[in-house]
Amino acid sequence: DTAVSQTPKYLVTQMGNDKSIKCEQNLGHDTMYWYKQDSKKFLKIMFSYNNKELIINETVPNRFSPKSPDKAHLNLHINSLELGDSAVYFCASSRDRVSPQHFGDGTRLSIL
Amino acid sequence: AQTVTQSQPEMSVQEAETVTLSCTYDTSENNYYLFWYKQPPSRQMILVIRQEAYKQQNATENRFSVNFQKAAKSFSLKISDSQLGDTAMYFCAFMKYGGADGLTFGKGTHLIIQP
16 A cells, blocks of 8 residues: 555646645644756755644645645645745654654656 | 765766766755665656764665765765666755755766666
């Protein structure tokens, strides 16, 4: 069973569209994260939730909105997609805020 | 804010050789965690090794070991008896105690193991 699963794995869409990426973890972890990996492979944290509560909200455009319906899910919704949003987005989870993070396989978002 | 620097964008070694990847970081924190993550071409992010800053003993995981020098703010990764499957991007990462800021990553080192 996949511990941290993201859907879809690939997402190709037009500029201006709204899209969502889903993330689910079956590890019973309390903390979940979203990271963005740009075309140069640089990884940067975007958001973190602990027990459904937002604890990290880095400087990202407010077009990006995370939603945590329960502890096992942290979805990422993106409005009005722009060319610069093209990247690989990784979801991760950890037992708590100091334990090692387990990553999903990433979602490659391509904006045409 | 923390910064993590990996000064080797790419390295190439022969299979079975030992290779060391360098990482330095800058922080005013006294308690923190350091990690090495591996990202093979499959894109997965795989935890290789973890070090708590309060522990003086260097962490080891099979063929992987670290040289943690807290005063110098250095955290290098040594891979012994390198294998073709070790070919990947390797990222050094820092996390403050309490995890308040999540992981701060370096820019990565692309390691190529030649047959």
